[in-house]
Amino acid sequence: MNIFVCVKQVPDTETKVTPNGDGTFIETSSIKWIMNPYDEFAVEQALLLKAANAGSTVTVVRVGSTQDTEALRTALAMGADEAVLVEGEDNLDSYMIAKALKGGIEKSGKTPDIIFTGKQAIDDDCLQVPQLLAQMLDMPSVSVVVGFESADGKVTLKREVEGGALEVYEVSTPVLVACNKGLNTPRYASLPGIMKAKKKPLQNFSLADVGVSADDRRLKYSNFQLPPEKPPGKKFDAMDEAKQAEVVAEVVQLLRNEAKVI
Amino acid sequence: MLNFELSQEQKEIQEMAMKFAKLEMIPKSAEYDQKGEMPMEILEKAWSLGLVNTCIPAEYGGTGFTTMDSMVITEALAYGCLGMNTAIMANDLALLPIVIGGNDEQKKKYLTPFTESYKIAAFCLTEPGNGSDAGGIKTTIKDGGDHWIVNGQKMWITNAGYADVFTLYGTIDPEMKHKGISALIIDKDTPGIEIGAPEKKMGHCCSDTRAVTFKDVKVPKENMLGKPGDGWAIAMKTLDHSRPMVAASAVGGAQCALDYANEYAKERIQFGKPIAGHQSIQFMLAEMAMKVEAARLLVYKSAWLIDQGQSNTKLASMAKAFSADSFMQVATDAVQIYGGYGYSKEYPVEKLMRDAKLIQIYEGTSQIQRLVIAKEVLK
Numbered sequence: 001m002n003i004f005v006c007v008k009q010v011p012d013t014e015t016k017v018t019p020n021g022d023g024t025f026i027e028t029s030s031i032k033w034i035m036n037p038y039d040e041f042a043v044e045q046a047l048l049l050k051a052a053n054a055g056s057t058v059t060v061v062r063v064g065s066t067q068d069t070e071a072l073r074t075a076l077a078m079g080a081d082e083a084v085l086v087e088g089e090d091n092l093d094s095y096m097i098a099k100a101l102k103g104g105i106e107k108s109g110k111t112p113d114i115i116f117t118g119k120q121a122i123d124d125d126c127l128q129v130p131q132l133l134a135q136m137l138d139m140p141s142v143s144v145v146v147g148f149e150s151a152d153g154k155v156t157l158k159r160e161v162e163g164g165a166l167e168v169y170e171v172s173t174p175v176l177v178a179c180n181k182g183l184n185t186p187r188y189a190s191l192p193g194i195m196k197a198k199k200k201p202l203q204n205f206s207l208a209d210v211g212v213s214a215d216d217r218r219l220k221y222s223n224f225q226l227p228p229e230k231p232p233g234k235k236f237d238a239m240d241e242a243k244q245a246e247v248v249a250e251v252v253q254l255l256r257n258e259a260k261v262i
Numbered sequence: 263m264l265n266f267e268l269s270q271e272q273k274e275i276q277e278m279a280m281k282f283a284k285l286e287m288i289p290k291s292a293e294y295d296q297k298g299e300m301p302m303e304i305l306e307k308a309w310s311l312g313l314v315n316t317c318i319p320a321e322y323g324g325t326g327f328t329t330m331d332s333m334v335i336t337e338a339l340a341y342g343c344l345g346m347n348t349a350i351m352a353n354d355l356a357l358l359p360i361v362i363g364g365n366d367e368q369k370k371k372y373l374t375p376f377t378e379s380y381k382i383a384a385f386c387l388t389e390p391g392n393g394s395d396a397g398g399i400k401t402t403i404k405d406g407g408d409h410w411i412v413n414g415q416k417m418w419i420t421n422a423g424y425a426d427v428f429t430l431y432g433t434i435d436p437e438m439k440h441k442g443i444s445a446l447i448i449d450k451d452t453p454g455i456e457i458g459a460p461e462k463k464m465g466h467c468c469s470d471t472r473a474v475t476f477k478d479v480k481v482p483k484e485n486m487l488g489k490p491g492d493g494w495a496i497a498m499k500t501l502d503h504s505r506p507m508v509a510a511s512a513v514g515g516a517q518c519a520l521d522y523a524n525e526y527a528k529e530r531i532q533f534g535k536p537i538a539g540h541q542s543i544q545f546m547l548a549e550m551a552m553k554v555e556a557a558r559l560l561v562y563k564s565a566w567l568i569d570q571g572q573s574n575t576k577l578a579s580m581a582k583a584f585s586a587d588s589f590m591q592v593a594t595d596a597v598q599i600y601g602g603y604g605y606s607k608e609y610p611v612e613k614l615m616r617d618a619k620l621i622q623i624y625e626g627t628s629q630i631q632r633l634v635i636a637k638e639v640l641k
Contacts, residue, residue: 073274188282191312191335192325194274 001056019224035071038118040186076197077189093219098132103210130178143178279338287342294468323377340514344617352420356383363487363496384425401432443493454479465616512585519596553588576638583631
């Protein structure tokens with residue numbers, strides 16, 4: 001079974017993000033990168049599926065810049081067999097990334113039986129790449145997946161819907177599965193895994209190699225700026241019982257006329 | 263030529279070990295400290311991820327870490343919990359004599375099983391009457407023909423209640439002093455081994471510490487490391503490796519105390535501003551940070567020397583004494599910065615202060631380290 005996982009490298013959740021000089025993207029020079037947390041569930045599910053299907057391989061694919069390869073190294077250290085990197089800037093839009101992922105998968109020389117992705121990336125939160133990629137590869141996709149079973153060329157997927165209910169899908173492979181928190185518990189990369197990761201094959205391609213050009217851009221980024229600073233909150237002293245009625249009246253008036261929330 | 267940066271691989275190892283410390287060890291450290299119970303679930307998980315027995319060479323199934331790599335791992339694990347790290351580190355201390363003084367057969371028989379499942383080892387050197395004066399060992403190893411006969415009592419033995427294997431130092435003749443000291447590998451099931459009750463300690467409460475008594479214990483001839491009288495040299499070489507490791511654990515503990523103090527100083531408001539805004543607290547934090555940084559550099563150098571194949575006896579003792587004393591000071595200051603809350607068991611720095619004290623005592627007291635350093639300086 002050829003199992004693929006698409007991973008994205010995103011700024012560490014504790015990173016203080018700032019716009020770059022011309023406001024066309026965020027400043028990436030001093031960012032600590034991590035694997036998109038939802039992609040960890042995708043890698044784990046791929047490794048579990050591999051363990052249940054002898055002779056399977058897990059190929060991890062990423063599109064992005066090469067300054068740090070944290071996401072791919074982590075996936076290999078967790079146990080993926082090989083990696084494909086399509087080198088491109090970090091500010092590609094969802095369409096370009098999906099097209100580049102498709103190209104990377106095709107260039108790997110393997111035909112995917114199943115592709116796992118995170119349901120979304122925590123940096124831009126576009127939630128588009130899994131569906132775009134599945135469309136381009138002409139395969140079904142199911143997102144927000146929290147349950148996975150596989151047997152005889154079919155997968156049974158559970159996805160969360162409003163109100164905590166679950167939808168159950170039975171889909172024949174090949175299929176793209178976009179994973180959500182709760183699907184599994186991602187393993188740690190073991191120390192021997194980290195040592196072995198260096199020796200695993202990594203194929204590099206450029207955007208041109210996989211047929212992606214500037215013409216593929218659907219979304220132009222501009223005018224990145226920090227949200228306006230929040231004005232300091234107002235404090236009301238209601239400790240003095242005699243003044244409480246007065247304070248409450250003032251708060252209600254402000255909520256109605258100034259904040260306009262009631 | 264100088265390079266103070268960890269390699270890419272070491273950074274990854276560090277990140278992984280710190281993740282383990284923060285997600286698996288820290289959340290459980292107070293609980294196990296109070297229960298005074300070996301955290302087997304955590305130790306087994308650490309083993310399964312390759313964090314235990316880092317001294318075992320690749321040809322016997324180990325991961326093939328350098329001494330420097332194991333410093334990075336130890337610092338991270340000690341950041342998580344000193345007691346849990348002691349249980350982990352004691353395995354290395356007990357296995358190092360086999361790595362250093364064992365022959366191929368002994369290594370295959372005793373090191374490789376530690377890479378196949380989680381096993382526990384205990385290092386038996388100290389006796390009720392002999393701690394720093396290790397040359398005065400009273401435990402005897404007598405030639406019984408086709409086996410050795412061991413008699414004596416060992417004290418403060420880490421992991422003793424759980425050990426599968428003991429590495430024991432005894433003497434073939436107390437009159438011979440250092441020259442009589444010899445080292446044996448002893449299986450736990452050998453008749454005549456009596457394990458004492460767990461000691462009640464100030465800190466490192468989740469690690470297991472007991473007395474072990476050997477009464478006419480028959481040990482196969484082939485279980486001696488080297489030949490009779492090689493024990494002292496093996497013990498000294500073991501300490502050259504293990505002291506930097508203990509020093510690394512002090513750096514991990516001190517870094518943890520510094521991080522807690524730093525965080526708290528920014529939150530705690532007195533006189534209308536965070537106490538971090540007061541110069542008296544700033545000076546304390548600066549002093550703590552200096553000590554942690556200097557200790558870490560000594561640890562790295564003492565480990566680097568081993569990896570370069572050079573003698574590190576002086577640096578190992580410098581690293582051990584400086585890191586242990588620094589940790590004690592940093593942990594005490596962390597409690598001071600927390601004030602009344604620091605003295606409470608509800609907050610983490612109280613445990614760090616108790617844990618720090620042991621590092622100044624075990625694996626050669628801070629005073630013994632100074633004797634070693636002075637001897638090297640006066641050479």
